[in-house]
Amino acid sequence: MADILVVGEILDGSFRKSSLSAVRFAAEVASATGGAFDILVAGDGAAGAAAEAAKYGARKVLSAQIDGGYVAEKVAATVAKAARDGGYAIVTATAGTTGKDLMPRVAAKLGAGVASDIASVSVDGGAITYRRPMYAGNIFGHARVESEVAVVTVRQSEFEPAGEAGGASPIEAAEVVADPAAERVKFVSLESQKSERPDLTEADVVVAGGRALKSAENFGSVLEPLVDALGAAMGASRAACDAGYVPNDLQVGQTGKVVAPKLYVAVGISGAIQHLAGMKGSKTIVAINKDKEAPIAQVADYFLVADLFEAVPALTAAVKKAKA
Amino acid sequence: MKILVPVKRVADPDNANKMKVSADGSSVTSEGLEWKINPFDEYAVEAALRLNEKGGSGDTLGDVIVVSLGPADVATTLRQPLAMGATRGILVEAEDATLDSAAVARALAKLVEKESPDLVLMGKQAVDGDSNTAGQMLAEHLGWPMATFAMSLEVVDGGKALRVGREVDTGVLTLEVTLPAVVTVDLRIVTPTAVKNGVTPADHAYNEGARYASLKGIMQAKKKPIDQIKLADLGVEAKPLVSYAKFEMPPARSGAVTYVESVEQLVEKLKTEAKVL
Numbered sequence: 001m002a003d004i005l006v007v008g009e010i011l012d013g014s015f016r017k018s019s020l021s022a023v024r025f026a027a028e029v030a031s032a033t034g035g036a037f038d039i040l041v042a043g044d045g046a047a048g049a050a051a052e053a054a055k056y057g058a059r060k061v062l063s064a065q066i067d068g069g070y071v072a073e074k075v076a077a078t079v080a081k082a083a084r085d086g087g088y089a090i091v092t093a094t095a096g097t098t099g100k101d102l103m104p105r106v107a108a109k110l111g112a113g114v115a116s117d118i119a120s121v122s123v124d125g126g127a128i129t130y131r132r133p134m135y136a137g138n139i140f141g142h143a144r145v146e147s148e149v150a151v152v153t154v155r156q157s158e159f160e161p162a163g164e165a166g167g168a169s170p171i172e173a174a175e176v177v178a179d180p181a182a183e184r185v186k187f188v189s190l191e192s193q194k195s196e197r198p199d200l201t202e203a204d205v206v207v208a209g210g211r212a213l214k215s216a217e218n219f220g221s222v223l224e225p226l227v228d229a230l231g232a233a234m235g236a237s238r239a240a241c242d243a244g245y246v247p248n249d250l251q252v253g254q255t256g257k258v259v260a261p262k263l264y265v266a267v268g269i270s271g272a273i274q275h276l277a278g279m280k281g282s283k284t285i286v287a288i289n290k291d292k293e294a295p296i297a298q299v300a301d302y303f304l305v306a307d308l309f310e311a312v313p314a315l316t317a318a319v320k321k322a323k324a
Numbered sequence: 325m326k327i328l329v330p331v332k333r334v335a336d337p338d339n340a341n342k343m344k345v346s347a348d349g350s351s352v353t354s355e356g357l358e359w360k361i362n363p364f365d366e367y368a369v370e371a372a373l374r375l376n377e378k379g380g381s382g383d384t385l386g387d388v389i390v391v392s393l394g395p396a397d398v399a400t401t402l403r404q405p406l407a408m409g410a411t412r413g414i415l416v417e418a419e420d421a422t423l424d425s426a427a428v429a430r431a432l433a434k435l436v437e438k439e440s441p442d443l444v445l446m447g448k449q450a451v452d453g454d455s456n457t458a459g460q461m462l463a464e465h466l467g468w469p470m471a472t473f474a475m476s477l478e479v480v481d482g483g484k485a486l487r488v489g490r491e492v493d494t495g496v497l498t499l500e501v502t503l504p505a506v507v508t509v510d511l512r513i514v515t516p517t518a519v520k521n522g523v524t525p526a527d528h529a530y531n532e533g534a535r536y537a538s539l540k541g542i543m544q545a546k547k548k549p550i551d552q553i554k555l556a557d558l559g560v561e562a563k564p565l566v567s568y569a570k571f572e573m574p575p576a577r578s579g580a581v582t583y584v585e586s587v588e589q590l591v592e593k594l595k596t597e598a599k600v601l
């Protein structure tokens with residue numbers, strides 16, 4: 001039996017949907033081991049987030065109001081205390097930037113090993129094995145965590161968001177624990193660009209552009225119409241982000257976001273190892289590239305050898321027609 | 325300021341698709357691949373050098389100490405940051421297989437107690453294990469504040485604090501950490517104006533990326549000291565908390581690429597074959 005604590009993320013006072021991947025993982029392990037899972041939300045707006053988190057079948061939801069913007073030092077001690085008090089075998093979160101920031105800090109407090117960014121889990125008797133991508137997804141390791149408590153972060157694209165379970169979990173207050181380290185860090189601001197488009201990590205279709213787009217203007221005038229015709233999210237290669245064509249948070253890859261949509265269209269992207277690491281789990285991959293030999297061909301299902309400045313507007317028109 | 329930069333060597337990341345798994349699945353080998361400094365660690369070295377110099381003048385404002393844990397031949401890896409301008413090196417001898425992020429973090433914590441740097445600047449992740457955990461664990465062991473995924477750094481408060489821009493899922497999160505602190509760096513930390521130390525002229529723009537070692541730098545690096553100690557000297561047990569039962573290659577994508585002739589044909593395939601339109 002393994003009880004699991006899911007650390008849910010709060011964004012703008014809401015329970016962040018990406019956390020539902022960690023909930024899915026927890027529910028899977030709980031049912032395989034005969035344990036239970038609880039959800040903890042700790043941060044600003046915890047009460048509201050807890051009410052939302054209560055919909056997903058947790059045994060209970062723990063809520064800890066911590067004022068102000070997120071920094072790990074303000075939250076880690078509270079999470080560690082809840083983890084200890086509840087005697088959980090596994091403490092988990094989705095491997096977004098918050099989960100990756102916070103959970104190793106929690107692990108160090110608990111003396112726990114971290115299986116990070118896992119793609120799947122298997123339970124065999126008492127042994128739990130975490131399958132995780134390494135070397136930019138070119139090798140998968142089957143990790144065992146040797147410490148009494150395991151800290152696990154889960155890859156959002158590999159764990160379907162948990163669905164609502166009907167009913168509502170009881171909500172309890174969790175004790176907020178002060179941490180001296182928190183006095184030496186100050187949250188200043190969070191700047192994010194709001195977009196009407198679907199979230200990159202949740203979209204069914206992603207259209208991503210590379211260096212070949214050549215400018216921010218071209219992303220707007222050439223790529224965006226295709227993005228919108230497909231009802232897609234927009235992504236980009238590192239080169240496009242670095243050049244300032246699009247914001248950094250659109251980067252797909254080993255060090256950007258990992259996506260696995262039904263359709264991924266790579267426009268003017270060569271397909272460097274680090275880029276492939278973030279998108280090769282996509283179901284259908286289309287490449288539009290002048291160079292037939294570009295490494296993106298290794299993962300593409302369909303490859304249109306063409307100049308993107310001609311092909312993309314034509315494709316946009318054809319998609320609109322096909323969808324009409 | 326005194327900056328400690330941990331650097332790891334990794335199998336050439338641009339050829340990560342040539343990594344192999346042994347027949348029994350018990351180990352991975354990088355045979356035939358060159359060792360490279362983990363790119364994020366190289367960026368951390370560059371950022372440390374920028375923090376500690378009056379840009380362009382050649383004047384340095386403090387020491388940059390590089391440390392690597394691994395077999396004795398990681399000394400070769402340490403020569404590169406020394407040639408870029410780091411002051412000295414520390415080699416902590418240990419077998420790679422016994423080093424998970426937790427062991428690395430515990431060893432680094434002991435070293436920090438000895439060296440008392442103002443800042444530990446490191447990569448956000450080693451691109452072999454892709455764990456992204458050592459920096460956060462180190463900060464916790466030390467009871468220090470941290471800033472992970474740093475894309476910009478600015479010395480503020482008369483040198484007592486750093487203002488850090490962090491690349492997060494939803495945009496840029498800015499925070500201020502009082503030194504001493506742990507900072508882990510992301511890709512954009514080596515863009516031309518990402519690091520501001522308050523001494524380098526505000527309009528100084530660095531070249532994109534990490535600097536190359538000059539010939540002079542390479543010659544000087546040969547004479548720079550590298551202290552060699554053993555993991556056990558730090559009182560750290562070589563016992564990883566995460567072990568690997570086996571390794572495997574990812575399943576190959578099914579089917580080869582189909583080259584389509586035209587936009588019309590592409591749309592047709594997406595509709596009827598892939599059924600995604």
Ligand SMILES: Cc1cc2nc3c(=O)[nH]c(=O)nc-3n(C[C@H](O)[C@H](O)[C@H](O)COP(=O)(O)OP(=O)(O)OC[C@H]3O[C@@H](n4cnc5c(N)ncnc54)[C@H](O)[C@@H]3O)c2cc1C
Pocket residue numbers: 209210211212236237238239240251252253254255256257267268269270271272273274275278288289290291294306307308309363364451511
């Ligand atoms: C530590 C590290 C981490 C990294 N992490 C990431 C990551 O997370 N994500 C990522 O994407 N990269 C990452 N990279 C960078 C990666 O190695 C590549 O440099 C980058 O992905 C290249 O971007 P690109 O494909 O847009 O540009 P390029 O490689 O320059 O490719 C441009 C492509 O466009 C094609 N092209 C040019 N003109 C046209 C035209 N008119 N019409 C059609 N096609 C055209 C070319 O044939 C070429 O294939 C990382 C690198 C490092 C060192």
Ligand SMILES: Nc1ncnc2c1ncn2[C@@H]1O[C@H](COP(=O)(O)O)[C@@H](O)[C@H]1O
Pocket residue numbers: 330331332333362364365391392393394423425428446447448449450451453454455456457458459
């Ligand atoms: N063997 C090592 N020697 C020196 N530094 C290391 C070692 N392993 C990890 N690190 C540091 O810890 C960072 C994060 O590593 P990881 O948690 O393994 O992804 C790296 O970017 C390095 O700065």
